[in-house]
Amino acid sequence: MDNILSTQDLSRDFISGRDTVHALKNINVRFRPQKLTILRGRSGSGKTTLINLLGALDIPTSGKVFLEGDELSGAPQNQRDAIRCKKMGFVFQSVALISLMSAYENVEFGLRIADYDPKNRKDRAEEVLGLVGLTKRMHHRPGELSGGEQQRVAIARAMAHRPQIVFADEPTAELDSHTGLQVVWLFKKLIEKEGLTIIMTTHDPSMMEVADHVYTLEDGEIIDER
Ligand SMILES: Nc1ncnc2c1ncn2[C@@H]1O[C@H](COP(=O)(O)OP(=O)(O)O)[C@@H](O)[C@H]1O
Ligand SMILES: [Mg+2]
Incomplete structure (x- = not known):
């Protein structure tokens, strides 16, 4: 399998x-498994x-999205939802952790929503918080953590249920450049240790x-590819 995810002449119009x-106008992109791909571009570029x-959160006006060779964009809504929950994870610019829950509880709650095996939730939550370097802080609430640490909790939550692909939409936009780079290096580490495919903007x-x-x-x- 060469590409885990790809598009064919993908377009999206918004009528306002x-x-x-x-x-988006006739986008053809391919994503290789276990790689970090960046989508860059100015605000408003798409x-x-x-x-x-790509994450099956929206339906194209025309064109197709393929996940492991199968057309994702044409599947019925319930199937798209099931694939998203099982195979994908999401990280957003604003962290969106639950403020009354500790880092550990946020990750464990995510595993519950993803219907992860109850017997293994505790071990898995501790394992992923270790991977993102937060073992010592896992019982702190978001308000007691720095912006970079909060984003690492969000990353742990996004990948705890063992998705194949993690999408991160401007995950570093609210961080200073040094902390932002640490997040990108963390993505590389997660690719190596967990076999993830990561697509970030x-x-x-x-x-x-x-x-x-x-x-x-x-x-x-797409005006450039490298
Ligand atoms: N729901 C929407 N309704 C109308 N226009 C939209 C909507 N979502 C995005 N757009 C427009 O589509 C273009 C691309 O937006 P977006 O994908 O959010 O860009 P980026 O994430 O690169 O900043 C922009 O011109 C934006 O205004
Ligand atoms: Mg955007």
């Missing part, structure tokens, strides 16, 4: 009033729209060195 916004389509040029693959978007089109 009388105007149609062509947010990064979030693409992530939402950013508009920070300093992250590009660390990525295996970079697509640059402009006005809904």
Whole structure:
């Protein structure tokens, strides 16, 4: 299997009033398993729209998304939801942890929602919090953690249920550049240790060195690939 995820002439239009916004125009991208791919581009270039389509959170206007060779975009909603819950994880710019729960409880709660084997939830939550370097802080609540630590809890929660692909939409946008780079290096470590495939968006040029693959978007089109 060469690509874990790919698109074919993927387009997404948004109709607002009388105007149609062509947010994505005939996008053809491929993602290799166990790699870190960055989608870069200015605000409004279509990064979030693409992530939402790849993650089956949205339906294309035309074109297709393939997951391991099967068309994801054409599957019925309940099947898309099931695939998303089992095979995908998501990290967002604003961390969205539950403030009354400790780091451990946030991750354990995520495992519960993902219907992860109850017998193994505790061990798995502790294991992933260890992987993101938070063993000593796992009983702290989000408010007692730094921004970077909170994002690491969110990453642990996104990957605890052993998804194949983790999508991270501007996960470093609210962090300083040093802390942001640490998050990207953590992604590389998780790819190595857990066999994840990670697709992240950013508009920070300093992250590009660390990525295996970079697509640059402009006005809904891929203008560069390396
Ligand atoms: N729900 C929506 N309704 C109307 N326009 C939208 C919607 N979502 C995104 N867009 C438009 O699509 C374009 C791409 O947006 P987006 O994918 O959010 O870009 P990025 O994540 O790169 O900042 C923008 O012009 C944006 O205004
Ligand atoms: Mg965006």
